[in-house]
Amino acid sequence: MTIATAPQTAATVLQYRDVQKLYGDFVALQGVSMEVKKQQVVCLIGPSGSGKSTLLRCTNALETIDGGEILFDGVRLPKDRTAIRKVRQRMGMVFQNFELFPHKTAIENVIMGPSTVLGLSDEASRDRAEALLKKVGLADKAKNYPANLSGGQQQRVAIARALAMEPEVMLFDEPTSALDPETIGEVLNVMKALADDGMTMIVVTHEMTFARRVADHVVVFERGEIIEQGPPKQIFEAPTTARTRDFLGHLGWDG
Amino acid sequence: MTLDWSIVPASAGALAHGALITIALTVLTMAVAVPCGIVVALLRESRFKPIAFLATCFVELFRNLPIILVVYWAFYVMPVVLDLSFSPFVTGLVALCLNNTAYNSETFRSGIRSIRKGQTEAALAMGMSEGQAFRKIVLPQAWRRVLPVLATTWVTLFKDTSLVSVIAVGDLAHTAMQIRSQSFRVIEMLTAMAAIYWLLGYPQAKLADWIHKKFGVTE
Numbered sequence A: 001m002t003i004a005t006a007p008q009t010a011a012t013v014l015q016y017r018d019v020q021k022l023y024g025d026f027v028a029l030q031g032v033s034m035e036v037k038k039q040q041v042v043c044l045i046g047p048s049g050s051g052k053s054t055l056l057r058c059t060n061a062l063e064t065i066d067g068g069e070i071l072f073d074g075v076r077l078p079k080d081r082t083a084i085r086k087v088r089q090r091m092g093m094v095f096q097n098f099e100l101f102p103h104k105t106a107i108e109n110v111i112m113g114p115s116t117v118l119g120l121s122d123e124a125s126r127d128r129a130e131a132l133l134k135k136v137g138l139a140d141k142a143k144n145y146p147a148n149l150s151g152g153q154q155q156r157v158a159i160a161r162a163l164a165m166e167p168e169v170m171l172f173d174e175p176t177s178a179l180d181p182e183t184i185g186e187v188l189n190v191m192k193a194l195a196d197d198g199m200t201m202i203v204v205t206h207e208m209t210f211a212r213r214v215a216d217h218v219v220v221f222e223r224g225e226i227i228e229q230g231p232p233k234q235i236f237e238a239p240t241t242a243r244t245r246d247f248l249g250h251l252g253w254d255g
Numbered sequence B: 001m002t003l004d005w006s007i008v009p010a011s012a013g014a015l016a017h018g019a020l021i022t023i024a025l026t027v028l029t030m031a032v033a034v035p036c037g038i039v040v041a042l043l044r045e046s047r048f049k050p051i052a053f054l055a056t057c058f059v060e061l062f063r064n065l066p067i068i069l070v071v072y073w074a075f076y077v078m079p080v081v082l083d084l085s086f087s088p089f090v091t092g093l094v095a096l097c098l099n100n101t102a103y104n105s106e107t108f109r110s111g112i113r114s115i116r117k118g119q120t121e122a123a124l125a126m127g128m129s130e131g132q133a134f135r136k137i138v139l140p141q142a143w144r145r146v147l148p149v150l151a152t153t154w155v156t157l158f159k160d161t162s163l164v165s166v167i168a169v170g171d172l173a174h175t176a177m178q179i180r181s182q183s184f185r186v187i188e189m190l191t192a193m194a195a196i197y198w199l200l201g202y203p204q205a206k207l208a209d210w211i212h213k214k215f216g217v218t219e
């Protein structure tokens, strides 16, 4: 254990109260209540189709919720489109498939947010992008197009792109699931460094070792519901529900 | 049968003028039908259903009518019904634009749809507006897919402009046919006309092939 757990008094960044999400008749999320505090790393785990991605997508309003509420910095997520954009600018998102813009070089991908959305000058945007590429260890790949980067490198550029907006919280949706095993480590290291810097993060992951080592709080999903949540020690060493034990056992996790 | 080819050089000026009109029709039609195609493609995706429906009707109507029929309608019916009457050139242009806008909108629609939804979502997640996401992320990528198809459309359009000759637009086809009927030099004029269309069309077709090669397959 290397991370000091965020103090209990830390401000709440995100609060989910009884969140419900429907796709037609299908209940994707039901009664989801949880909290993310400043500088905390919260890992969402659970079987495929359990609603982890859906919760992230509701968090930055890529999806709307059908019940309950999500408070960001104490304020309910807005409905108005301009207000939603303002909220999104304060959250960074990293996708399973990277979703870098293939017609832009690595550095142009990172510049895009500050210049287009924040309206920074070309010079300021470029400076910021260069610093971030350096931070994720890709200063020498700035001029590469995504097609000429490995998966791990693409994902690190994607992280830099999200950080370029100087977000208050980062949302990661299975950031290493599409990667070759050799490159998973480099991405996890960048994420770990971010966590150590005090970034508030929600991470959907199947990397149990990462969750165990880096998370302050682990939330287990199944069929759209939270079946258990708590500190990693509790979840991984003494899960209170049989279903959590089943899920972890299924992954070959032996505590 | 005696052939008298001197009619061809004698008509060179008129034929060149006709060829210019044909080229102008092609260029102007595309200049209008490409942006309009994008707009119609977007309208079809509109959240406001009646607008999407009207846009779909427009496309399905003009895509499935023979161009020559649209040309006749524009020439005979439009002035009566809409009280709009233009010169034959503009009338022909309107007809070609209607047809090509419908075609191009389909081209753009499938090009836009071929771009993964995740790309738009990544842009939105950064805080871009939907308009910014479309202009800066989706459209530039869609162009690569759309360009080869537009090139093919262009080559077809260049030949199809000859259809407006039925309403006496002074394009290449109409000019050649006029000279033919005045001089009775049928074979000579039809041959000259074929040669000019081919000489102008062939490089365009080659260019289109090149565009296909350059943009067609790559990911």
Ligand SMILES: Nc1ncnc2c1ncn2[C@@H]1O[C@H](COP(=O)(O)OP(=O)(O)OP(=O)(O)O)[C@@H](O)[C@H]1O
Pocket (backbone or CB within 6 Å): A023, A026, A028, A046, A047, A048, A049, A050, A051, A052, A053, A054, A055
């Ligand atoms: N747009 C949609 N329309 C209908 N159903 C959807 C939609 N998006 C997600 N779902 C359903 O909602 C459920 C939860 O999906 P979600 O993607 O959140 O799962 P997940 O926990 O992220 O799974 P995975 O680990 O496979 O990514 C799934 O059953 C999925 O089929």
Ligand SMILES: [Mg+2]
Pocket (backbone or CB within 6 Å): A052, A053, A054, A173, A174
């Ligand atoms: Mg998912």
